[in-house]
Amino acid sequence: MRFSDKVAVVTGADSGIGRATATRLLTEGATVFAVDVRHTDPWPEAVAERLHTVELDVADPAAPERLSARLRAEAGRVDVLANVAGVLHIAPFLEVTREDWDRVLAVNLAGVFFLSQAVAHIMVGTRTPGRIVNVSSVHAVVSEPNAAPYTATKGGLEAMSRTMASELAPHGITVNCVRPGATRTGMSAPIYTPQIVRALEAKIPLGKIAPPEWVAAAICYLASDEACYTTGACLDVDGGYAMDGSLPGTAYS
Template sequence: MRFSDKVAVVTGADSGIGRATATRLLAEGATVYAVDVHHTDPWQDPGAGRLRLINLDVADPTAPEQLVTRLRDDDQRVDVLANVAGILRIAPFLEVSRDDWDRVLAVNLTGAFFLSQAVARVMVDNKTAGRIVNVSSVHAVVSEPNAAPYTATKGGLEAMTRTMASELAPYGITANCVRPGATRTRMSEPIYTPQIVRSLQAKIPLGTIAPPEWVASAVCYLASDEACYTTGACLDVDGGYAMDGSLPGTAYS
């Protein structure tokens, strides 16, 4: 019950890592504002009434104001913000459209920036030593062909997090990243063909694709008081994917 009497906002909460994070926070005592464009999957609320569903597009320029207004209307402070919302558009670099570029940046990076700014202002006003956790990707540091807008946003998110951490530290607010590797989510399932899965299993040292709950555990650690002395950090949760330089199926002799 690390989050008893805490209030958390989780974006991208309808599925995947966002849903797993919101569920874990509820189970550990938090009141959770679960934010998504729309909520399609039924919730089994383990929080005994502590779940608040909000339909909100984080790319909407009015989204931060709408969220803050809802928190104030509910007379709630906010202790935790988990920026999990993200989208992926697949196209070769030479064929990426302006519309896809703009939409991916609007959701994955711009939305996270301005939502963090709005929530951090609430934390500062309430003198709350809050936690902001941004969900990046292994592809911030490892190339992902045919996903240039996505990789750009994840690299930008990590750089942004370090600056946030520096500027918010005087207020006792921490900002950190989780960097997942291959994870089974509603976004990734369409591209996880049998061939891709076999290749990932050969490439990942721990040999498996993660369920979203494994990544949510890391998000919740950085959102908790156990991580009170960690800020500006990026925690890899990728089964060793990014650090491994071996050649699958071969060895130097």
């Protein structure tokens, strides 16, 4: 029950890593504001009294103020913000349009920046030593062909998080990233063909594609008091994908 009496905000909370994170926080005692464009799956009745669903598009310029107003009215403070919401657009670099680029950056980078700013104002105003955890991707450091806007946002997110960590440290607020590798979510499902799955399992040293709960566990660690002396860091949760330089199926002799 690491999060008893804590108030947490999770974006992208209707599915995937966001849903797993919100569920883990609820299980450990938090009151959770679950943010997503829409909520399609029901939540267990057992957590209903500690769950607030918020229908919000993080890319909407009005979203930060709307979320802030609701948090101030219904909770009064925020202890944890997990920025999980994200979109992926698959297209060759030579074919990406301005509209494609703008949408991915609006959700994955600008949305994180301005929602974090709004929540940080609440944390500072209430003198809460809060935790902000941003979800990056292994593709911040490992190229992903046909996903240039996505990789740009994840690299930018990590750089931005370090600056946020520096500026918010005097207020006792930590800012960290989790860097997932291959994870089974609604966003990844369309591209995880049998061929891709076989290739990933051969490439990943631990040989598995992660369920979202494994990534949620890392997010909740960085959101907890156990990580009180960690800020500006990025935790790999990728089965060894990014660090491994071996050639699958071969070895130097």
